[in-house]
Amino acid sequence: xxxxxxxxxxxxxxxxxxxxxxxxxxxxxxxxxxxxxxxxxxxxxxxxxxxxxxxxxxxxxxxxxxxxxxxxxxxxxxxxxxxxxxxxxxxxxxxxxxxxxxxxxxxxxxxxxxxxxxxxxxxxxxxxxxxxxxxxxxxxxxxxxxxxxxxxxxxxxxxxxxxxxxxxxxxxx
Amino acid sequence: xxxxxxxxxxxxxxxxxxxxxxxxxxxxxxxxxxxxxxxxxxxxxxxxxxxxxxxxxxxxxxxxxxxxxxxxxxxxxxxxxxxxxxxxxxxxxxxxxxxxxxxxxxxxxxxxxxxxxxxxxxxxxxxxxxxxxxxxxxxxxxxxxxxxxxxxxxxxxxxxxxxxxxxxxxxxxxxxxxxxxxxxxxxxxxxxxxxxxxxxxxxxxxxxxxxxxxxxxxxxxxxxxxxxxxxxxxxxxxx
Numbered sequence: 001x002x003x004x005x006x007x008x009x010x011x012x013x014x015x016x017x018x019x020x021x022x023x024x025x026x027x028x029x030x031x032x033x034x035x036x037x038x039x040x041x042x043x044x045x046x047x048x049x050x051x052x053x054x055x056x057x058x059x060x061x062x063x064x065x066x067x068x069x070x071x072x073x074x075x076x077x078x079x080x081x082x083x084x085x086x087x088x089x090x091x092x093x094x095x096x097x098x099x100x101x102x103x104x105x106x107x108x109x110x111x112x113x114x115x116x117x118x119x120x121x122x123x124x125x126x127x128x129x130x131x132x133x134x135x136x137x138x139x140x141x142x143x144x145x146x147x148x149x150x151x152x153x154x155x156x157x158x159x160x161x162x163x164x165x166x167x168x169x170x171x172x173x
Numbered sequence: 174x175x176x177x178x179x180x181x182x183x184x185x186x187x188x189x190x191x192x193x194x195x196x197x198x199x200x201x202x203x204x205x206x207x208x209x210x211x212x213x214x215x216x217x218x219x220x221x222x223x224x225x226x227x228x229x230x231x232x233x234x235x236x237x238x239x240x241x242x243x244x245x246x247x248x249x250x251x252x253x254x255x256x257x258x259x260x261x262x263x264x265x266x267x268x269x270x271x272x273x274x275x276x277x278x279x280x281x282x283x284x285x286x287x288x289x290x291x292x293x294x295x296x297x298x299x300x301x302x303x304x305x306x307x308x309x310x311x312x313x314x315x316x317x318x319x320x321x322x323x324x325x326x327x328x329x330x331x332x333x334x335x336x337x338x339x340x341x342x343x344x345x346x347x348x349x350x351x352x353x354x355x356x357x358x359x360x361x362x363x364x365x366x367x368x369x370x371x372x373x374x375x376x377x378x379x380x381x382x383x384x385x386x387x388x389x390x391x392x393x394x395x396x397x398x399x400x401x402x403x404x405x406x407x408x409x410x411x412x
Contacts, residue, residue, distance in 0.1 A: 067294075072290070088184055095282055098278075125391065125392075130353070155288065
C-alpha cells in the first residue's frame with residue numbers, strides 16, 4: 001500500500017497536467033479507484049501538515065503539485081517578469097463566457113457594451129476559451145465556452161465551483 | 174463648475190456610466206438622467222481633447238442617454254395612463270446591473286490563486302525551447318499546399334462505396350475539438366496522421382474543413398520543413 005502511494009505521488013509529480021483518478025487507475029490497474037482517491041487525500045494531508053513549499057491541489061478534474069501562494073514572489077524573481085496577466089477587458093469577457101456558456105459573441109458584446117472581438121481572440125489564443133460549435137440560427141454564429149486550461153489556471157475543480165453570480169436569476173426574468 | 178477628473182481607463186461606456194453613478198452616490202434605480210448625461214458628455218469631450226480614441230460605443234450610449242432624457246421631458250398623456258408607460262430608464266438600468274454583475278465576477282475571478290501568477294507548477298521550459306528551434310527552420314505553407322495534400326489522400330482512397338448511406342452524424346465543431354485535443358496531447362502531428370486514420374470520405378472532408386477553420390482562427394499552425402516535405406500541424410503557440 002505504501003508503495004502504491006509513492007507511485008501515485010511520483011505520477012502526479014511527473015505529469016504535465018492535473019492527473020485524474022481515472023488516469024492513475026489506468027496505470028495502477030490492480031488498485032481500486034476508491035483506494036487511489038483515499039491515498040490522494042492522504043498525500044494532500046501530508047503535504048498540508050508538512051507546510052513546505054508545495055501543496056497538492058485538486059484542480060480541473062485531477063490533482064497537481066503547486067507552489068504555495070505565499071511564495072509566488074520568489075518564483076517571479078527566478079523566472080523574471082510578472083507571469084500570467086490578463087487585462088481587465090479580457091477578464092470581463094472571460095467572466096461572461098464562463099458564466100453564460102455556451103454563449104455567442106453578440107451576447108457578450110451586449111453585456112459588456114463594447115465589441116469584444118479583440119479580447120475574445122486573445123482568450124482563444126491563450127486557450128482559456130474554445131469554440132463549442134455553431135448556433136442554429138441565421139448566420140450560424142460561433143458558440144464559445146471555457147476550456148480545461150481555464151479551470152487549471154483559475155484553480156477550479158470544475159465549472160460548478162465558480163462562485164455563484166448573485167441576483168443573476170432575478171435579472172434574467 | 175470644475176470637475177475633478179481622474180483619468181481611469183474605462184472598459185467601455187457602461188463602465189464609465191457606473192463610475193459616474195458611484196462618484197455621485199446615485200441610486201442606480203433612480204438615475205437623475207439630466208445630471209448623468211451632462212457629466213457623461215463632459216467626459217467624452219475631455220477624452221476627445223486628450224486625443225484618446227473614442228470607440229463608437231461611447232457615442233451610442235450618449236445618444237441613448239439623450240433619447241431617454243428627451244422622453245422624460247415629455248408629459249405623459251392622459252390617455253396612456255392606464256397602460257402605465259414603463260420608465261424610459263428601465264432598460265438602461267437592467268443593462269447596467271447586468272454589466273456590474275459580470276464586472277464583479279471578473280474581479281472575483283482575478284482574486285483566485287492563479288496559475289503562473291500566484292502559484293506555479295514544475296517548469297516545462299526545456300521542451301518549449303526545443304520546439305521553437307524546430308520552428309525557426311520551417312517554411313509556412315499556403316492553403317493550396319493543404320488542398321494538394323488533401324487531393325493526394327482522396328485520390329488514393331478506394332472507390333466503390335458510391336451507394337453508401339451514412340446516417341452517422343458528425344459536426345465540424347466536434348472534429349475541430351478532436352483535432353485540438355489530439356494536438357494538445359502530441360504537440361505536433363503530420364497532416365497525414367490527422368487525415369489518414371479515417372477511412373471514410375466524409376470523415377476526410379470534415380477533418381480537412383476542421384483544419385482549414387482552425388487555421389483561419391489561428392488556433393493551429395502548419396509547417397513543412399522543406400519543399401515537398403512532410404506537412405506538420407501544431408498548435409499556434411501564444412505570443
